[in-house]
Amino acid sequence: MMLPPLYERPPRPLAMARWTITKFLWWQGGLWIAVGIVAWNWLTPSLESFATPAAWAVAAVYLRNVALLIAVAGGLHWWLFIRRRQGTRHKYDERWLSAGRRPFLFRNQTRDNVFWSLASACSIAALYEALMLWLYANDLIWTVPATGSLAGFGYTAALTLLIFPLGSVHFYANHRLLHTKHLYRWAHSLHHRNVNIGPWSGVSMHPLEHVL
Numbered sequence: 001m002m003l004p005p006l007y008e009r010p011p012r013p014l015a016m017a018r019w020t021i022t023k024f025l026w027w028q029g030g031l032w033i034a035v036g037i038v039a040w041n042w043l044t045p046s047l048e049s050f051a052t053p054a055a056w057a058v059a060a061v062y063l064r065n066v067a068l069l070i071a072v073a074g075g076l077h078w079w080l081f082i083r084r085r086q087g088t089r090h091k092y093d094e095r096w097l098s099a100g101r102r103p104f105l106f107r108n109q110t111r112d113n114v115f116w117s118l119a120s121a122c123s124i125a126a127l128y129e130a131l132m133l134w135l136y137a138n139d140l141i142w143t144v145p146a147t148g149s150l151a152g153f154g155y156t157a158a159l160t161l162l163i164f165p166l167g168s169v170h171f172y173a174n175h176r177l178l179h180t181k182h183l184y185r186w187a188h189s190l191h192h193r194n195v196n197i198g199p200w201s202g203v204s205m206h207p208l209e210h211v212l
């Protein structure tokens, strides 16, 4: 197996930096940043609406999450699994998704995956976001330097880039924890029922896993 330069010994710093920018950040990282900019500027209620927790503001964030997930996972599912426009090209497992099988909710893998994604993933993500915005709105968390200032730009830029390595480390630690005996049986096995994955399988998880 080819290891990314990040793990090569002896280290080659230039190759590492090039790999990090061109493979690790670009272009999916760029796409996530773009979605973040659009969501924050046009698809999120104002910070003031989170100062005292307003149910409608949390509901708006939840509905935004649902709409985004339907657009991305639903769009890919429609194109690749309903229209089957690529056939089995690039498909890891040649079989199509399972219907009428017992381990899945409603005995249907797609419905099971859509249920856990929309009911659990989107709502827990909305609650986390509302909590964070409530902390910001009330100055209860280390505040962001004023927007428009050089410090504000530096802070935002550093955080935007840091989120990728931080996210990777968090993903590793949290996933390793979920593969311990009890947590796997209680929670994580729900996600791994998806041996043959589809676009809706990505965040189809037990609520405990979404919290982590």
Ligand SMILES: [Zn+2]
Pocket (backbone or CB within 6 Å): 175, 178, 179, 188, 192
């Ligand atoms: Zn796992």
